[in-house]
Amino acid sequence: MKDYVFGVDLGGTTVKMGLFSTSGELLENWEIPTVTENDGERILPDIAESIKAKMSEKGFMPEQILGVGIGVPGPVDKDGVVHRAVNLGWGQFNVARQLSELTGLTAKAGNDANVAALGEMWKGGGQGYQSLVAVTLGTGIGGGIIIDGKLLSGTTGAGGEIGHIHIEDDEEEACGCGNFGCLEEYASATGIVRMANRILERTTGDSVLRGEELSAKAVFDAVKEGDAVAILIAQEFGEILGKGLAMIATVINPEVFVIGGGVSKAGEILFEYICPAFEKYVFHGCKETKFTLATLGNDAGIYGAAKLVMEE
Amino acid sequence: MKDYVFGVDLGGTTVKMGLFSTSGELLENWEIPTVTENDGERILPDIAESIKAKMSEKGFMPEQILGVGIGVPGPVDKDGVVHRAVNLGWGQFNVARQLSELTGLTAKAGNDANVAALGEMWKGGGQGYQSLVAVTLGTGIGGGIIIDGKLLSGTTGAGGEIGHIHIEDDEEEACGCGNFGCLEEYASATGIVRMANRILERTTGDSVLRGEELSAKAVFDAVKEGDAVAILIAQEFGEILGKGLAMIATVINPEVFVIGGGVSKAGEILFEYICPAFEKYVFHGCKETKFTLATLGNDAGIYGAAKLVMEE
Numbered sequence: 001m002k003d004y005v006f007g008v009d010l011g012g013t014t015v016k017m018g019l020f021s022t023s024g025e026l027l028e029n030w031e032i033p034t035v036t037e038n039d040g041e042r043i044l045p046d047i048a049e050s051i052k053a054k055m056s057e058k059g060f061m062p063e064q065i066l067g068v069g070i071g072v073p074g075p076v077d078k079d080g081v082v083h084r085a086v087n088l089g090w091g092q093f094n095v096a097r098q099l100s101e102l103t104g105l106t107a108k109a110g111n112d113a114n115v116a117a118l119g120e121m122w123k124g125g126g127q128g129y130q131s132l133v134a135v136t137l138g139t140g141i142g143g144g145i146i147i148d149g150k151l152l153s154g155t156t157g158a159g160g161e162i163g164h165i166h167i168e169d170d171e172e173e174a175c176g177c178g179n180f181g182c183l184e185e186y187a188s189a190t191g192i193v194r195m196a197n198r199i200l201e202r203t204t205g206d207s208v209l210r211g212e213e214l215s216a217k218a219v220f221d222a223v224k225e226g227d228a229v230a231i232l233i234a235q236e237f238g239e240i241l242g243k244g245l246a247m248i249a250t251v252i253n254p255e256v257f258v259i260g261g262g263v264s265k266a267g268e269i270l271f272e273y274i275c276p277a278f279e280k281y282v283f284h285g286c287k288e289t290k291f292t293l294a295t296l297g298n299d300a301g302i303y304g305a306a307k308l309v310m311e312e
Numbered sequence: 313m314k315d316y317v318f319g320v321d322l323g324g325t326t327v328k329m330g331l332f333s334t335s336g337e338l339l340e341n342w343e344i345p346t347v348t349e350n351d352g353e354r355i356l357p358d359i360a361e362s363i364k365a366k367m368s369e370k371g372f373m374p375e376q377i378l379g380v381g382i383g384v385p386g387p388v389d390k391d392g393v394v395h396r397a398v399n400l401g402w403g404q405f406n407v408a409r410q411l412s413e414l415t416g417l418t419a420k421a422g423n424d425a426n427v428a429a430l431g432e433m434w435k436g437g438g439q440g441y442q443s444l445v446a447v448t449l450g451t452g453i454g455g456g457i458i459i460d461g462k463l464l465s466g467t468t469g470a471g472g473e474i475g476h477i478h479i480e481d482d483e484e485e486a487c488g489c490g491n492f493g494c495l496e497e498y499a500s501a502t503g504i505v506r507m508a509n510r511i512l513e514r515t516t517g518d519s520v521l522r523g524e525e526l527s528a529k530a531v532f533d534a535v536k537e538g539d540a541v542a543i544l545i546a547q548e549f550g551e552i553l554g555k556g557l558a559m560i561a562t563v564i565n566p567e568v569f570v571i572g573g574g575v576s577k578a579g580e581i582l583f584e585y586i587c588p589a590f591e592k593y594v595f596h597g598c599k600e601t602k603f604t605l606a607t608l609g610n611d612a613g614i615y616g617a618a619k620l621v622m623e624e
Contacts, residue, residue: 078460131467147464148462152459154443154597155601159565161563161595161597161598162562164562178596179592179595179596247559248563250470251471251473251474251559251564252464252466252471253466253467253468253471253472255467283489283491285387285469285470285473286466289467
């Protein structure tokens with residue numbers, strides 16, 4: 001009986017690991033450090049070691065394990081091949097195959113943002129939906145697209161890179177990707193701070209934000225207190241993100257957007273700013289698209305990685 | 313043995329019908345008029361009648377027919393339910409089920425632009441690809457998205473409505489859909505004429521286009537002759553369409569864009585104007601996306617409708 005499955009969320013500094021029952025219960029989770037030296041050659045062996053140690057601690061036989069899924073911070077195509085993960089020092093190779101050889105278990109790999117989307121669909125804010133776009137508003141903007149229950153990985157593993165859709169023609173500062181005017185230059189946590197600084201410069205009104213250490217949290221805390229300048233910032237954030245999500249909805253017509261990442265801690269108030277712009281720009285056939293908050297936080301990756309193994 | 317399949321492309325004035333071998337050979341095609349009176353209540357019975365007549369003419373038994381596929385000019389979800397087709401007078405009902413009851417055959421239904429994309433993948437410009445976006449530059453802009461060989465219908469049948477992604481913030485003329493600044497206001501056949509008129513007004517240089525009856529064809533014919541104003545129009549067309557397709561590629565990372573519709577008769581020269589803008593705006597992981605021309609013309613719909621029946 002295949003009763004258990006491992007979910008691995010591989011980050012630049014730590015590897016989050018989870019042991020799940022195949023019914024979706026998180027039985028145990030732990031972390032190991034990510035050793036990126038020598039082009040990250042220790043990363044997969046370390047993960048395999050940790051899985052084997054857990055199996056022997058629990059007295060599990062390989063026959064009891066459905067497999068191991070892993071989310072990787074870089075483009076991964078549907079065959080499990082990573083096409084470069086700069087934070088790990090990795091070039092191009094088949095992660096799924098290598099992890100399978102090292103563990104003796106079935107293994108699957110996906111991009112971390114895509115895998116997190118699968119986690120939110122399985123046990124988080126996207127539960128009950130079959131077609132969703134997960135939007136992670138963190139340092140950058142990550143995206144994961146699920147259509148009819150299946151991950152859209154993209155031809156070169158770059159599916160769902162929604163932080164880099166072009167949204168503003170007149171931007172003069174480059175995005176980390178090298179382009180100008182990407183969505184994440186405005187609507188990520190860092191993008192909000194960048195926009196806030198611009199708005200604070202061009203306005204003169206009193207604001208609790210002046211002189212304070214700026215953060216996305218500080219902005220939305222001020223919005224909740226009715227700070228007029230903060231509200232202006234939130235409106236510009238909502239206008240740009242709503243417009244971007246409207247384009248995405250017009251192309252793929254999902255059931256729901258699941259909004260996560262640090263910025264989403266501001267809560268439902270985000271939708272007051274995103275949704276009016278979304279409705280203004282979206283094609284009328286997609287106006288009913290729903291919005292909800294992600295609920296798994298940092299665990300979305302391990303849930304999704306475990307779910308990846310259960311696909312097909 | 314299921315040797316044959318019918319493909320039906322339902323338009324506002326005529327119904328195109330095709331009899332195919334299941335290996336994909338078009339054996340015969342014909343047309344019947346679309347009778348839209350009384351909310352289009354005759355349309356499906358007329359189609360069923362025509363199929364039965366063809367079967368009896370050929371001496372086919374129902375056991376020899378794999379089924380009938382139909383492309384409908386309106387949003388159709390993956391269960392075969394149309395959500396309103398204004399040109400036909402149709403409201404919401406299950407087209408696939410009704411056509412199946414009328415013919416006694418397995419039936420499937422899809423949106424016409426989506427179905428045409430399937431046709432181009434099967435036997436047209438998209439042959440050999442599994443993930444593509446078909447872009448039909450006609451009176452409007454239609455889109456059809458195929459991911460890993462499967463149509464992306466969308467939650468409410470509005471998947472692939474790429475003509476209505478928001479592309480320009482400062483547009484004052486409304487699109488047919490009611491929004492302002494949709495892609496098809498610039499890059500469809502009518503959009504090109506609209507843009508051409510604006511550019512002819514704001515420039516003074518000599519051009520063969522002045523005083524002539526404007527059309528997308530006239531514009532690209534003039535481009536081929538080196539007409540400077542026509543080249544300006546083509547550049548603006550390429551900038552806007554390239555930008556729109558870059559957004560789409562950044563979201564779904566397809567293998568190829570298959571460009572069809574009346575405007576595509578201009579040929580490969582279109583790519584000289586679309587591709588530089590595409591490369592400027594697209595996420596670097598999607599820069600290798602290919603561009604090709606559609607090859608099936610008006611037959612894409614019947615091919616795709618036949619292929620729809622063969623899915624799964």
